[in-house]
Amino acid sequence: MSLEPLPTFLTLPVELIDRILDLLDTESILFSFSGVSKRFHAIAYNYSRLTINFTDKSSKADIQRICRAMRPENVIALTLKNSSRQSNIIRHFLSSVYIYQLTQLRSLTLYNIEEYDLQTIIKSLTTSKLSSLSLSFEWPNEKLFGKLTQLALDINDQQPSDFLKCLSSFIDLSHVNEIWLLENHSRFLQLETIKNLLEQTSNIRTLVSGRIDHFKIRLRQLHWMKLVLTRIKHVSTVTIQHYESSSNSIPDMIKWLSRKGKKFSVDDKYKSIQVKFDKDVDELLEVKSNHKRLKLVHHRQTS
Incomplete structure (x- = not known):
């Protein structure tokens, strides 16, 4: 009686692998998982449930590296967190990705965002699938709109x-x-x-x-x-x-x-x-x- 080989992780169906990728962070998907084999690279490239989370600890190089590797249309959740002492993270991201390319975005969270950056993002959003928007910003000493007539x-x-x-x-x-x-x-x-x-x-x-x-x-x-x-x-x-x-x-x-x-x-x-x-x-x-x-x-x- 011949024995058929048991399926290995390398031969699992794409649907099942996608469920596993849901448990990993974006960096692991794009750089670790993607480098295992050509098949995994193709799966990671087409994985359409990416969750991006850049905090005040993310360097400009890290942001640019991830943005170059990912496909913006595959991102469904985006979190950008500026430091209360410096406003770099959000602008680093905006300089690396065109917001209008995030066509499948469903959740957007922005911490310590400035008025200019908020206007840039809102004006560029073209997705109709956004269901969650969270904003956090510190009240400045001066009014956000100080010259409104x-x-x-x-x-x-x-x-x-x-x-x-x-x-x-x-x-x-x-x-x-x-x-x-x-x-x-x-x-x-x-x-x-x-x-x-x-x-x-x-x-x-x-x-x-x-x-x-x-x-x-x-x-x-x-x-x-x-x-x-x-x-x-x-x-x-x-x-x-x-x-x-x-x-x-x-x-x-x-x-x-x-x-x-x-x-x-x-x-x-x-x-x-x-x-x-x-x-x-x-x-x-x-x-x-x-x-x-x-x-x-x-x-x-x-x-």
Whole structure:
């Protein structure tokens, strides 16, 4: 009776070997396993589940060596970790690989990344398979966006009350002179949101909403009334209601509006005043088309 030779590791099916390679690090796959035989070299070359992990201990030579040996389209997970003292690792990688070649990337983790590098990576990503993105960066002493003058906000109806605090941590709002509110028809802007916007953007000259025709707000001080009327544009009417404890607000407002030549009407009980504006829709659409929006989304946690 003839005995058939038992299969050895060298003759295992490619599918099974790929499962074994899942347990190895990329350097072992590309340099150790690949050097065993021509067959293993071909398997390593076509292995499509590479996981790249460069830390602050990786040298520039190591990064370049691995990047030359790997096929970018075979990378499914990428981790780049800069040192808190130096920003070299991410830029060494960017100088060795074109990000757009990572077409199968599913997971991307970036530690201590700088704004310029983040923009470079995000703009170059072409994969539609990315399902995990993790970012870690230290807040600089200066704002990430220190000279921003125009800001478009797409405010979610579940936005937390302190979202402006988060926004101001990386944007110097004092330089913003124009804000666009890109809210949906079904959403309602809370008074506190508008008030906080005006308080933190001390240099604002224009507050624009493309979807709000009638704006109603309750204010106590004449100063705030003037502020709202001079900084909100592209609405048809602004209705200001005053608090019971500030009975002089409306009469003072009437005097100010009359001097400015504004169109307005007052209710019978002097509890509110409505100011009318001429809304130039064509101008609004033209300006709006030239603005990018910063979308702020908050997801409620469910237990």
